[in-house]
Amino acid sequence: MASAPQRSRSYRSPGGALDGARVLKIVILGGDGFCGWPAALHLSARDHDVAIVDNLSRRNIDNELEASSLTPIRPIGERIRAWEELTSKVIAFYNFDVAQNYHRLLTLIADSRPDAIVHFAEQRAAPYSMKSSYHKRYTVNNNLGATNNLLAAIVESGVDSHVVHLGTMGVYGYNAAGMKIPEGYLPIKVEEDGKVIHREILYPTDPGSIYHLTKTQDQLLFAFYNKMDQVRVSDLHQGIVWGTQTGETSLDERLINRFDYDGDYGTVLNRFLVQAAIGFPLTLHGSGGQTRAFINIQDTVRCIELAIMSPPQKGERVRIFNQMTETFRLIDLAEMISRLTGVPISHVPNPRKEADANDLEVENCSLIRLGLDPIKLNGSLLKEIRDIAKKYAHNCDRSKIPCVSMW
Amino acid sequence: MASAPQRSRSYRSPGGALDGARVLKIVILGGDGFCGWPAALHLSARDHDVAIVDNLSRRNIDNELEASSLTPIRPIGERIRAWEELTSKVIAFYNFDVAQNYHRLLTLIADSRPDAIVHFAEQRAAPYSMKSSYHKRYTVNNNLGATNNLLAAIVESGVDSHVVHLGTMGVYGYNAAGMKIPEGYLPIKVEEDGKVIHREILYPTDPGSIYHLTKTQDQLLFAFYNKMDQVRVSDLHQGIVWGTQTGETSLDERLINRFDYDGDYGTVLNRFLVQAAIGFPLTLHGSGGQTRAFINIQDTVRCIELAIMSPPQKGERVRIFNQMTETFRLIDLAEMISRLTGVPISHVPNPRKEADANDLEVENCSLIRLGLDPIKLNGSLLKEIRDIAKKYAHNCDRSKIPCVSMW
Numbered sequence: 001m002a003s004a005p006q007r008s009r010s011y012r013s014p015g016g017a018l019d020g021a022r023v024l025k026i027v028i029l030g031g032d033g034f035c036g037w038p039a040a041l042h043l044s045a046r047d048h049d050v051a052i053v054d055n056l057s058r059r060n061i062d063n064e065l066e067a068s069s070l071t072p073i074r075p076i077g078e079r080i081r082a083w084e085e086l087t088s089k090v091i092a093f094y095n096f097d098v099a100q101n102y103h104r105l106l107t108l109i110a111d112s113r114p115d116a117i118v119h120f121a122e123q124r125a126a127p128y129s130m131k132s133s134y135h136k137r138y139t140v141n142n143n144l145g146a147t148n149n150l151l152a153a154i155v156e157s158g159v160d161s162h163v164v165h166l167g168t169m170g171v172y173g174y175n176a177a178g179m180k181i182p183e184g185y186l187p188i189k190v191e192e193d194g195k196v197i198h199r200e201i202l203y204p205t206d207p208g209s210i211y212h213l214t215k216t217q218d219q220l221l222f223a224f225y226n227k228m229d230q231v232r233v234s235d236l237h238q239g240i241v242w243g244t245q246t247g248e249t250s251l252d253e254r255l256i257n258r259f260d261y262d263g264d265y266g267t268v269l270n271r272f273l274v275q276a277a278i279g280f281p282l283t284l285h286g287s288g289g290q291t292r293a294f295i296n297i298q299d300t301v302r303c304i305e306l307a308i309m310s311p312p313q314k315g316e317r318v319r320i321f322n323q324m325t326e327t328f329r330l331i332d333l334a335e336m337i338s339r340l341t342g343v344p345i346s347h348v349p350n351p352r353k354e355a356d357a358n359d360l361e362v363e364n365c366s367l368i369r370l371g372l373d374p375i376k377l378n379g380s381l382l383k384e385i386r387d388i389a390k391k392y393a394h395n396c397d398r399s400k401i402p403c404v405s406m407w
Numbered sequence: 408m409a410s411a412p413q414r415s416r417s418y419r420s421p422g423g424a425l426d427g428a429r430v431l432k433i434v435i436l437g438g439d440g441f442c443g444w445p446a447a448l449h450l451s452a453r454d455h456d457v458a459i460v461d462n463l464s465r466r467n468i469d470n471e472l473e474a475s476s477l478t479p480i481r482p483i484g485e486r487i488r489a490w491e492e493l494t495s496k497v498i499a500f501y502n503f504d505v506a507q508n509y510h511r512l513l514t515l516i517a518d519s520r521p522d523a524i525v526h527f528a529e530q531r532a533a534p535y536s537m538k539s540s541y542h543k544r545y546t547v548n549n550n551l552g553a554t555n556n557l558l559a560a561i562v563e564s565g566v567d568s569h570v571v572h573l574g575t576m577g578v579y580g581y582n583a584a585g586m587k588i589p590e591g592y593l594p595i596k597v598e599e600d601g602k603v604i605h606r607e608i609l610y611p612t613d614p615g616s617i618y619h620l621t622k623t624q625d626q627l628l629f630a631f632y633n634k635m636d637q638v639r640v641s642d643l644h645q646g647i648v649w650g651t652q653t654g655e656t657s658l659d660e661r662l663i664n665r666f667d668y669d670g671d672y673g674t675v676l677n678r679f680l681v682q683a684a685i686g687f688p689l690t691l692h693g694s695g696g697q698t699r700a701f702i703n704i705q706d707t708v709r710c711i712e713l714a715i716m717s718p719p720q721k722g723e724r725v726r727i728f729n730q731m732t733e734t735f736r737l738i739d740l741a742e743m744i745s746r747l748t749g750v751p752i753s754h755v756p757n758p759r760k761e762a763d764a765n766d767l768e769v770e771n772c773s774l775i776r777l778g779l780d781p782i783k784l785n786g787s788l789l790k791e792i793r794d795i796a797k798k799y800a801h802n803c804d805r806s807k808i809p810c811v812s813m814w
Binding site: 102106132133136137140141144145148149152153155156177178179180186187188189190191192195197199201202204205207210213216217220221224228353407 | 509513539540543544547548551552555556559560562563584585586587593594595596597598599602604606608609611612614617620623624627628631635760814
């Protein structure tokens with residue numbers, strides 16, 4: 001990687017890796033974002049016909065928060081031109097708001113008849129969603145409006161697109177009392193007057209923020225449209241993403257992915273790594289006894305691909321996968337980074353209403369069965385991310401690191 | 408009751424019936440509608456300080472559907488002036504959209520500091536919600552926007568208003584497999600590797616239309632704001648309402664309540680009664696084996712009052728009551744009306760995706776414990792409603808009776 005744009009003449013499509021798999025038409029809603037952009041490149045690299053829909057809301061929120069990606073992300077037009085220059089692959093781009101502009105979405109689906117629609121078009125930060133009434137309302141209206149528009153448009157168009165949605169492990173909450181969290185559905189027993197009924201239900205939700213709440217409400221939308229109209233849906237309940245680059249985004253600096261380190265959008269491990277890079281004590285919320293599920297961004301894009309390539313059958317209920325590979329206590333992560341870097345830990349009061357400590361055991365065999373080979377947290381990958389953090393440390397605004405959204 | 412406006416000089420406030428209960432400030436969102444208007448009058452009659460918020464959306468939907476109430480409802484201004492003329496009681500009225508105009512709602516709550524806010528500000532017809540993508544989107548955006556705005560405004564204002572929300576029995580679905588449907592919460596047992604966990608969860612939902620879906624999503628909003636901000640909420644899962652008039656709406660024709668008979672908004676028993684009044688065969692969807700829960704409109708307003716007068720404690724979880732008094736199979740209702748009137752039954756294909764037949768047993772002791780003395784379906788009340796239907800039969804547009812919304 002170089003800081004000046006450069007053409008990688010040696011790029012070769014990894015398409016053959018799919019062993020002659022069908023080339024699909026894929027629309028990515030929110031394809032300019034942190035997961036959306038690397039997913040778009042990953043799928044385009046594998047010869048799928050990719051179109052991005054994005055209203056650039058994440059960049060606009062940067063403006064609102066007076067924050068920005070640590071890495072120098074380029075405008076979407078430049079990104080797409082660089083990708084074509086490097087690979088001769090064309091990614092279409094449509095700038096509109098999925099939650100507001102139903103007719104544009106309907107027309108796109110009806111005209112392009114995509115095999116799969118990846119739905120990242122949601123506000124995705126818990127702290128942002130809790131900043132004020134405005135942010136609660138924006139998150140609810142945007143996220144549910146986008147999901148409902150997508151499902152209604154699929155039904156109205158009559159196009160049998162497979163919806164691949166990014167959910168969150170946060171729908172389950174962190175109170176499983178020693179039980180392993182299943183993939184979406186929970187077998188239960190109900191007893192009354194000696195009668196016993198066995199049922200399998202959507203796992204009862206316990207969201208910790210308005211953002212997480214919207215994903216629990218999305219689940220009900222998916223279940224409804226699936227039952228009524230047999231819309232095919234894969235809902236991927238993702239853990240906290242760490243890392244920033246993938247094989248494709250590393251090809252050229254013009255393709256570089258976002259790296260958020262601010263108190264609203266920075267995910268915990270990435271925040272620690274930036275803090276370590278600039279010698280800022282690692283801010284740990286509360287005791288750090290919170291256990292959370294994690295996944296590397298390279299596995300994220302691979303999981304999206306796996307879900308797309310093995311779609312559910314028509315009539316199959318909503319397929320729910322837990323898209324995570326490891327669990328860690330936050331204190332253990334902080335201590336590991338602290339040991340690696342010598343930067344101390346700073347315990348700060350937890351800005352969130354959540355349990356101070358919890359166990360977490362999660363079922364995740366479905367994506368592994370489809371072929372995911374998990375990238376585990378290890379020193380060399382951490383070093384790679386630290387190197388990026390160091391390289392762009394001059395872009396870091398230290399005042400943006402603390403979480404100022406309290407709830 | 409007379410067809411010309413007349414002043415009832417004999418009106419005496421039933422306020423004393425509350426035995427010196429506190430006079431409360433009550434805001435009724437959607438107070439111009441079928442349940443909202445009689446609830447507003449019922450509470451005003453009992454000396455509470457009542458304000459109505461309504462954007463007249465229900466009247467505007469009449470315009471859209473080219474349908475109208477069988478009864479000659481008056482403009483809200485005339486209604487309120489008539490009520491003041493008759494009783495000297497003043498009901499304030501604010502015309503704005505709760506889902507769209509957050510700041511107006513916030514200001515109203517902050518300024519008036521209501522003890523209770525009754526939330527009827529939702530699109531409430533299942534067939535309407537399923538007519539088209541537009542109607543699905545309107546119902547989701549309106550209903551969830553209204554509920555989220557209300558909850559966010561309560562938190563932002565710091566006013567501890569008790570939210571009394573009209574839910575629906577339809578959140579439960581109709582697949583209880585012989586078990587009695589509890590009031591909102593279901594005790595379950597989860598087993599794993601010999602460990603057994605007992606939990607009480609929100610009853611797993613199974614909505615049959617977008618309208619019902621929004622009420623299942625409302626439940627998640629209530630649970631969230633209750634957990635995070637201790638917002639006090641009573642969610643009243645109401646059965647299908649029958650009847651039209653209450654003690655207060657009968658006082659003067661200018662106060663008359665809506666009576667919907669069209670395929671979108673007419674509730675089943677009221678539709679049968681209008682059909683009987685004009686000699687139109689009673690349209691029964693499918694076999695009529697569907698069992699549903701019912702409640703008379705007079706009990707509706709009484710339940711709202713009971714919920715308001717016994718609010719939950721701060722910190723108490725969302726209180727869920729089943730607001731219904733009887734269950735009937737639709738075929739039995741149709742046969743009863745047919746026997747009473749000689750009008751035949753016409754079996755039509757069911758326009759809805761739902762089970763052709765189901766059992767239904769419902770727990771409803773909470774409101775009865777608070778003092779509800781249920782009005783059961785009986786000949787004299789049916790006759791009163793038939794008389795209204797007959798009196799206004801000349802307003803009936805027969806072409807509006809069949810349900811044309813299919814799903």
